[in-house]
Amino acid sequence: MAESLLSLRINGEAVSTAAPSHWTLLEVLRYRLDLIGSKQGCDKGDCGACTVQINGEPVLACLTLAATAQRGEVRTVEGLSWAPEASQGCHPLQDAFDRWDAAQCGFCTPGILMAAEALLRKRAAVVTRDEVREALAGNLCRCTGYTKIIDAVVDASEVVFGQRGDESTDDSAQQTGS
Amino acid sequence: MLRLPQFGVELPETVDAVVALLRDNPSARIVAGGTDILPNLKHRLDEPPKLISLAMVRELRTIELDASGEGSDLVIGAGMTLTEVSEHPLVREHFPSLAKAAGLVASPLIRNMGTIGGNLNLDTRCRYVNQTHFWRQALGGGCLKSEGNVCHVVPKGRNCVAAMSSDCVPVLISQGAVIEQVGTANEAGKRSVPAGEYFRADGLRHTVREDGELTVAIRLPLPSTPRRSAYAKWSVRQSIDFPLVSVALRFDLDQDSPHGVVQGLTVVAGVLGAKPRLVTKLDDALGKKLSDPALSRIVSERVHKQCKPLENVPFEAPYRRQMLAVYTRRAIEALTAD
Ligand SMILES: Cc1cc2nc3c(=O)[nH]c(=O)nc-3n(C[C@H](O)[C@H](O)[C@H](O)COP(=O)(O)OP(=O)(O)OC[C@H]3O[C@@H](n4cnc5c(N)ncnc54)[C@H](O)[C@@H]3O)c2cc1C
Ligand code: SF4
Ligand code: FES
Ligand code: FES
Numbered sequence: 001m002a003e004s005l006l007s008l009r010i011n012g013e014a015v016s017t018a019a020p021s022h023w024t025l026l027e028v029l030r031y032r033l034d035l036i037g038s039k040q041g042c043d044k045g046d047c048g049a050c051t052v053q054i055n056g057e058p059v060l061a062c063l064t065l066a067a068t069a070q071r072g073e074v075r076t077v078e079g080l081s082w083a084p085e086a087s088q089g090c091h092p093l094q095d096a097f098d099r100w101d102a103a104q105c106g107f108c109t110p111g112i113l114m115a116a117e118a119l120l121r122k123r124a125a126v127v128t129r130d131e132v133r134e135a136l137a138g139n140l141c142r143c144t145g146y147t148k149i150i151d152a153v154v155d156a157s158e159v160v161f162g163q164r165g166d167e168s169t170d171d172s173a174q175q176t177g178s
Numbered sequence: 179m180l181r182l183p184q185f186g187v188e189l190p191e192t193v194d195a196v197v198a199l200l201r202d203n204p205s206a207r208i209v210a211g212g213t214d215i216l217p218n219l220k221h222r223l224d225e226p227p228k229l230i231s232l233a234m235v236r237e238l239r240t241i242e243l244d245a246s247g248e249g250s251d252l253v254i255g256a257g258m259t260l261t262e263v264s265e266h267p268l269v270r271e272h273f274p275s276l277a278k279a280a281g282l283v284a285s286p287l288i289r290n291m292g293t294i295g296g297n298l299n300l301d302t303r304c305r306y307v308n309q310t311h312f313w314r315q316a317l318g319g320g321c322l323k324s325e326g327n328v329c330h331v332v333p334k335g336r337n338c339v340a341a342m343s344s345d346c347v348p349v350l351i352s353q354g355a356v357i358e359q360v361g362t363a364n365e366a367g368k369r370s371v372p373a374g375e376y377f378r379a380d381g382l383r384h385t386v387r388e389d390g391e392l393t394v395a396i397r398l399p400l401p402s403t404p405r406r407s408a409y410a411k412w413s414v415r416q417s418i419d420f421p422l423v424s425v426a427l428r429f430d431l432d433q434d435s436p437h438g439v440v441q442g443l444t445v446v447a448g449v450l451g452a453k454p455r456l457v458t459k460l461d462d463a464l465g466k467k468l469s470d471p472a473l474s475r476i477v478s479e480r481v482h483k484q485c486k487p488l489e490n491v492p493f494e495a496p497y498r499r500q501m502l503a504v505y506t507r508r509a510i511e512a513l514t515a516d
Contacts, residue, residue: 002184021186022183057290068187137416
């Protein structure tokens with residue numbers, strides 16, 4: 001199988017790796033770079049488990065050719081907590097998912113976090129339940145029934161942008177505003 | 179896990195380079211957002227040796243008003259994503275039904291990737307073909323559009339009737355869009371094709387696109403008289419799913435009001451066979467007010483009479499036929515809401 005060299009930027013770092021030219025970004029992340037946070041679910045666009053961000057936009061890694069991902073900044077769920085500005089620990093969304101029990105088996109969670117983070121960053125305000133439903137309309141969850149996921153995303157937006165008097169508010173705003 | 183077949187990837191940066199690659203590699207395929215062609219390749223509906231990606235072609239990523247001709251046109255580059263099209267202020271202002279249709283495609287994630295050029299050139303779909311190779315083998319070895327030689331929708335049929343399932347296409351036809359193609363095998367090396375003439379009634383080759391051609395832009399003449407337009411789509415879930423029925427409506431009025439009198443009207447239905455259907459014999463709807471209940475009754479009756487869904491996508495055809503009429507009526511009623 002002909003391999004070609006890829007120069008990617010992933011979670012803020014330049015990464016070079018060789019992979020077959022027909023591989024998707026998801027395959028390269030999981031089987032070359034050991035970034036197995038992004039999940040391989042349907043592998044054809046139906047479920048959103050593979051959601052990553054390219055240049056800040058949530059997209060499906062299973063339908064992105066790795067070669068074309070070279071055009072931008074890739075961010076995976078690993079980058080949510082690894083990003084330097086978030087070095088204090090997990091992202092407010094991850095914290096909210098924990099507090100609200102918004103993950104059961106957790107298979108959908110990385111993709112949902114990446115879609116939700118893009119929503120919070122773009123809205124830069126407390127989000128409504130409808131906005132969350134719309135932003136997550138491409139991410140399926142077979143366990144939670146969605147209610148707790150929506151609760152958690154709204155809660156995280158309140159922590160980051162709201163008047164919660166939460167100590168971490170200012171820091172979190174910077175993290176999500178990145 | 180669904181693996182792609184092996185292929186090489188080209189990443190040209192200009193339209194000229196794409197055209198040259200298409201000319202030199204007749205069996206290569208174009209990939210834009212990849213949200214249609216990659217699932218199809220994963221399902222082994224094709225095994226091209228090379229994909230030519232449009233991801234780096236900046237020329238295709240513009241949207242602008244062009245007033246150089248007789249009237250003004252909105253020109254949308256083929257590489258604009260569906261998210262960009264659905265959110266663009268000029269599209270929303272002048273072509274609300276297009277903004278609506280683009281915003282109803284699949285899911286937000288797919289709209290961030292999928293392009294309007296890919297949506298226009300979307301392959302036809304059928305419940306017997308958009309399946310894994312394994313699934314098709316279980317059916318006895320595929321059909322005309324895959325590896326077999328029968329049709330499961332029209333037994334004994336020699337013509338594939340897979341459905342044109344793009345959300346934007348019926349709207350583009352209804353709004354008089356013109357498709358700008360380059361790489362054409364004529365002297366000029368390019369041509370303009372009215373959207374209404376772009377499609378053919380053959381599920382295996384459902385557009386008039388030549389192998390060497392690339393869609394560079396979609397040109398939409400701005401309305402010169404008051405107009406109200408709608409797009410209605412019925413799908414299993416409100417997200418992710420392809421349309422089960424779809425209809426685009428355009429009413430040209432004497433004034434922009436629910437009581438405006440209809441002077442012209444265009445109705446285009448999708449998800450029937452490979453070719454979108456222009457509904458005809460609508461003359462007795464002319465002269466009626468948009469708010470007149472007789473108008474929505476006449477139009478939905480004609481739609482029901484002339485549009486015959488097939489058993490090519492999920493849900494029974496007679497039910498889809500009923501729903502097409504229902505969605506048509508509701509869309510017209512929604513246009514009179516203010
Ligand atoms: C889960 C799922 C749900 C979907 N739901 C919908 C839906 O509800 N409605 C809908 O309309 N679509 C739907 N789609 C299909 C697809 O996402 C969209 O139609 C999208 O707009 C395709 O654009 P693309 O850029 O990704 O196309 P690609 O996959 O890149 O290309 C599609 C086809 O067009 C050709 N092509 C692309 N660009 C050009 C060009 N500039 N010139 C000439 N040929 C070109 C390609 O060669 C290919 O044959 C869905 C897809 C998935 C995976
Ligand atoms: S309409 Fe018939 S030939 Fe075409 S894809 Fe469906 S089963 Fe196959
Ligand atoms: S694995 Fe990518 S959408 Fe399901
Ligand atoms: S937590 Fe199991 S799929 Fe969402």
